[in-house]
Amino acid sequence: MLKLRGGIAAIALICLSGSGHAADPLAVGRQMLAEDNPGEMWVDRGKKLFYEKRGPKSASLEKCDFGMGPGKLEGAAAQLPRYFADTDSVQDVESRLVSCMVEQQGFKRADIAKTAMGNLDRMSDVEALVAFIASKSNGMKMNVPLSHQKEYDTYKAGEYIFYRRNGPTDFGCINCHGENGKRIRLQDLPNMTDQKQMQEVVSTWPAYLGTQSNLRTMQWRLKICYWQMRLPDLAYLSDVSVAITSYLNHQGNGAVIQVPGVKR
Amino acid sequence: MRIKTGWAWSVVVAPVLIVAGCASLPDAATTRQIAESVVKTGFSATPEHAKRLVQDRSQQICSTIGSAKLTPEEASEVVKLARASIQYPQSGKLAGDWKVGAKLAYNGSGSRISGGNLEKAKENGALCSNCHVIDPKEFNVGNIGPSLTGFGAQRGNSEAMAKYTYEKIYNAWAYFPCSNMPRLGSSGHLTPEQITHVVAFLIDPQSPVNKK
């Protein structure tokens, strides 16, 4: 099983780089890294944290409803982001998790925001938890619903923002992610107007990033994209991030989830 | 036959209509309104930095969604705005020092915002190598834009070519409306003087860009 997964990841990575001539000399390394993914250690840690009584209310996350019912994690992430009546908002896996950490465990939202992205001095609990929760949809197909009006609105807002050009670089997401085989320096850029490549992206986040020596979620990915675009700091769990994630994940519906991914 | 078709339609369409009646994709104007308010509140920014999120007229025109194309009127408006934005260096000299330009071309930093603070850098880089192949021997280069190898060797280094190159870097949309290339001069990312150095780097016969 594990061996098979490595193989799939490696093939997918090669496909992702499309017609880029740089694919071949890089392929060996990508496959070697994909076969043994340190991100698995975040999944294990997230599992431990999920069932542990934590926070001021000393509660586990077993009552957290990710859309399939309290504590039901199997396949939940495959259907996120979606609308939740209790928060009257569309939430992705991470914003939903944080709602539960605040409501059920009593953590302070502002404190979570400060530590949600780990660094070389400190591992993040949130990143580990997201890795674990997302991994419970492994092997299942992405199936993000559009039924509530807010889901439609969020999805369309995400699409709009994907194409919205702004800031000193005049960039929107589309300018780096609109054509096949493109790179910034030697960083391959998936073409997110191509459904196959979009599926490859949405089914492999969260991912372990070698450059970060850390597991990262879409929150981090989008934040760094905006940083490179010379725009202000993307607010943690902001509606911008949920909207873009809604757009990407829904576009990627049908992709078989296999997380954590391994990326550069 | 007609009846049968009608019946089949009612079965297939009716549930869709019911759903659509409650919730549906918002139209373009509504989407725009929602998305713009999402953008406004989605970043934590000082008032000064928040200005970067506000689109100018050209950026608005260039944000076509999906496979939508620019109309000829839109394209010419973008070109017109771009042409009007171009300012030339006070010295009047459009080709500066290619060695300075070389450093700028490979410098991908400057002007980024992190934790509310503007990146500390002596000057902004010209960002060229992020997206363009420059020296064919250098492999750490992007390919979003076309290769610049031999740029001057192919085009010469006449005054007219210097002017074209300068304008192209200052505001690429004067020639290619809504292209991926940032309007490096118009946005203030590069100064006119910095651009003259990059021009020299691209067209000077001594520059590695034009050496075999």
Add this chain to the structure above:
Amino acid sequence: MNLLRRTFLKLSGATAALAVAVGTGLLKTGEALAATWNKTAFESKALTDTLKNLGAVGAAESPDITITAPDIAENGAVVPVAVTSKIPNTQSISIIAEKNPFPLSSTFDIANGAEGYVSTRLKMGQTSNVRAVVKADGKFFYAVKEVKITIGGCG
């Protein structure tokens, strides 16, 4: 099959820690490998000194050593390198990133049925040869492979 004799270096932090490992019974006395952290080799800065301190001066290039590593590594912080030695009685494999400030990254002592194969990941500051040095039957052999290191993102 006990190929190597325990010879702990004095004054090494690793030595004390290793003694703990032995003490806890994980490495059973008499079965432990040499396991000496080769301070002088690890702290050598010039490749010639590294080789000298490994005792590998005059090693012969061998086609029986295969280095599996990417031609171009996407990220110098994580460069996967595997070394396979088909030389009979392979006792140890050392992996050297020639242009690193301290070229020796690792030495793997092998015994009791482990194959002449190890796989790990290195930090490499720049494009460089990766050299595998193999000790077999008391003799030294080597192979080299160049790995280019890339820069990604917007620098």
Add this chain to the structure above:
Amino acid sequence: MSEPMKIRATLQVDTADVRILMLHPMETGQRKDAKGAIVPMHFIQNVAVAHNGKSVLDAQWSQAISRNPFLGLRVKGAKVGDKISVTWTDNKGDQRTDEVAVAAGQ
């Protein structure tokens, strides 16, 4: 306080393919933390692998091994259910041991 290793050992014919992931900072002593202070060198110096209690591989590492290190090896003459135990020891004397049983391959 260290996190468990992730060890996989699968049998292929008569050889166990052993893959070990460890969670460790592998600090080089060059990096500065958020406050600008140098983070002291902190790295795994030794990894000892045993097969049914017998040492099969002893790795000596420098700080140049990547953060969250990986070690792969192959052990001949292994059977399903055999014990593979791994102990790492770092330059501060911290240590961790984890063990798995060899599983059947596909």
